[in-house]
Amino acid sequence: MIDRSFIGRTLPPFEVEVEKGALRFFAKATGQADLVYVDTAAAKAAGYPDLPVPPTYLFCLEMAAPNPAALRELLAIDISRVLHGEQQFVYHAMAHAGEVLRFEQRIADIYDKKGGALEFVVRETRVSKQTGAATSVLVAELRAVTVVRNAG
Numbered sequence: 001m002i003d004r005s006f007i008g009r010t011l012p013p014f015e016v017e018v019e020k021g022a023l024r025f026f027a028k029a030t031g032q033a034d035l036v037y038v039d040t041a042a043a044k045a046a047g048y049p050d051l052p053v054p055p056t057y058l059f060c061l062e063m064a065a066p067n068p069a070a071l072r073e074l075l076a077i078d079i080s081r082v083l084h085g086e087q088q089f090v091y092h093a094m095a096h097a098g099e100v101l102r103f104e105q106r107i108a109d110i111y112d113k114k115g116g117a118l119e120f121v122v123r124e125t126r127v128s129k130q131t132g133a134a135t136s137v138l139v140a141e142l143r144a145v146t147v148v149r150n151a152g
Helices: 020-029 040-045 057-062 070-075
Strands: 014-017 082-091 100-113 118-130 136-149
Touching: 020 057, 057 100, 057 118, 057 136, 070 100, 070 118, 100 136
Parallel strands: none
Antiparallel strands: 014 100, 082 136, 100 118, 118 136
16 A cells, blocks of 8 residues: 555656757647647747647656656555556646746645555646746646556
8 A cells, every 4th residue: 555644745846948849749749730839930920939838748848857757666656557547737827938847746645446456646736937036927737646556
């Protein structure tokens, strides 16, 4: 069983710069037809300062953490028993190419179902960006649920 005392634990925050090339690659890989996601001139003509970050791309950026496996390692979760449960997004502000985003992750909950055969780890992540010398803006709140299958 995953130790419930980790509920509320935060992981070290990290920052990631949003790169144009990676944004273009993601837009093409996901079949994005809107030119604002791949063409800087189209993005600027639409009123954006640069290429906008597509909605689900924030989860890709979260994987750019210094150690993307930190949560699994902390909780001693065997990757071969992991299933993707769900993910949710609450958006507050747009992010664009060239900006640096700060990710702050927290273990929000750990619970089980089916007599412990399935365990669930809920991770919440706040994503923000600097808008001035001492001002940051909340970009989004991410919620991800990891399911761990236990031997039964």
